[in-house]
Amino acid sequence: SSELTQDPTVSVALGQTVRITCQGDSLRSYYASWYQQKPGQAPKLVIYGKNNRPSGIPDRFSGSYSGNRASLTITGAQAEDEGDYYCTSRDSSGGWVFGGGTELTVL
Amino acid sequence: QVQLAQSGAEVKKPGAPVKLSCEASGYIFTSYVIHWVRQAPGQSLEWMGRINTGIGETKYSQKFQGRVTITSDTSASTAYMEVSSLRSEDTAVYYCARENGVDPVAFDFWGQGTLVTVSS
Numbered sequence: 345s346s347e348l349t350q351d352p353t354v355s356v357a358l359g360q361t362v363r364i365t366c367q368g369d370s371l372r373s374y375y376a377s378w379y380q381q382k383p384g385q386a387p388k389l390v391i392y393g394k395n396n397r398p399s400g401i402p403d404r405f406s407g408s409y410s411g412n413r414a415s416l417t418i419t420g421a422q423a424e425d426e427g428d429y430y431c432t433s434r435d436s437s438g439g440w441v442f443g444g445g446t447e448l449t450v451l
Numbered sequence: 452q453v454q455l456a457q458s459g460a461e462v463k464k465p466g467a468p469v470k471l472s473c474e475a476s477g478y479i480f481t482s483y484v485i486h487w488v489r490q491a492p493g494q495s496l497e498w499m500g501r502i503n504t505g506i507g508e509t510k511y512s513q514k515f516q517g518r519v520t521i522t523s524d525t526s527a528s529t530a531y532m533e534v535s536s537l538r539s540e541d542t543a544v545y546y547c548a549r550e551n552g553v554d555p556v557a558f559d560f561w562g563q564g565t566l567v568t569v570s571s
Contacts (some may be wrong), residue, residue, distance in 0.1 A: 359512075377556045386546055386564055387488075387496065392557035430496050433556055439484070439512050440498040440556065 348376075348431055348443035350435040356421045364416045364446045366431030374434040377412040378407060380444075382427040390429075391416055418448075426450045453477040455562035457486075459501050462568045463537050468471040470533040471565050473547030484550040486558060487532045488519060491543040496563035501550070502530055537569045 348368040356362035361375040366376055375394060379387035389398050404419045414433075418425055431443040458472040473485060484499040500511035502521045509521050515534075523530045530547055545565045548558035 358464070375554065376558060377554065377558070380559075386549075386561035387558075388561070389551075389557055389559050391452065393554045396554070396557075398551075398557075398559055416528070432496070432558075437513055440501075441496060442488075442496040445495045 347443055348433060350429075350443040350446045352444065353449070354380060355451055356418070357451050358423065359418045359420055359435045361417065362421050362448065363427050364418075364435075364448065366414045366416075366443045367412055368433065368441075368443075369412055370435055370441070371409065371412050371414050371431050375409075376407070376431045376433045378405075378414075378416045378433070379430045380425075380427050381430065389431060421448075421450050423450050453549070453560045454494070455549060455560055457545075457547060457562035457565045460566040462570065464552045465538055465571055467537050467568055468533055468535040469537060470531055471545055471547075471567070473532075473541070475528045475530070475549070475561050478549075480523075481525055483524070483552050484555075485521075485530040486548045486550060487519075487530075487545065488529075488548055488558075489543040489545045490564075494517045494543075496546075497543075499532070499545075504530065511551055534567075539569050541567065543567060 377392040381387040395407040429446045435441040454476045456474045487499040502509045504523045520533045547562040549560045551557040551559035
């Protein structure tokens with residue numbers, strides 16, 4: 345399958361830890377990347393590869409893998425972490441595929 | 452600083468084509484791949500295709516093969532995407548994004564997006 349499945353909504357209390365997951369067969373072969381998107385803005389890369397953060401991304405963001413699942417963990421979620429999160433990876437035809445997105449609410 | 456500046460909003464009638472541009476600055480254009488991604492209102496991101504700007508080689512999503520053409524002008528540091536035979540379902544914000552050169556799944560810089568509205 346070339347699909348990546350994400351939970352549509354996730355919530356977390358301020359300062360707590362939250363895990364956002366992305367499931368798909370391609371994740372057994374390829375790493376994922378994670379993007380944060382806020383309303384009216386372009387997506388922003390937050391995690392790529394095994395567990396790499398671009399410059400300027402806080403270290404509370406981390407990535408991990410298990411089988412056909414990739415996870416984005418935010419340790420000590422902040423109000424500014426609210427937004428939509430998308431995973432992406434390669435698909436079976438050699439192209440790229442995005443997950444359906446997860447809307448994160450920080451309570 | 453790295454920037455991707457996209458062309459302005461477009462309103463098109465069904466069946467018409469549209470050509471979008473993405474002008475890069477702040478880095479060596481031919482050293483990085485450019486991808487095109489779209490987002491329909493309230494929907495997820497959708498990968499459309501990419502161009503290796505160094506050699507002009509392209510790859511397209513099977514969904515858009517034959518209807519999308521991605522090109523680049525290295526002298527202008529600009530990538531283009533033309534979508535033909537527009538339909539209402541093509542109404543979306545279209546983004547260009549730079550592949551980071553280390554990880555092919557990592558798009559480290561994005562344009563501001565171009566809204567394309569298809570309406571009769």
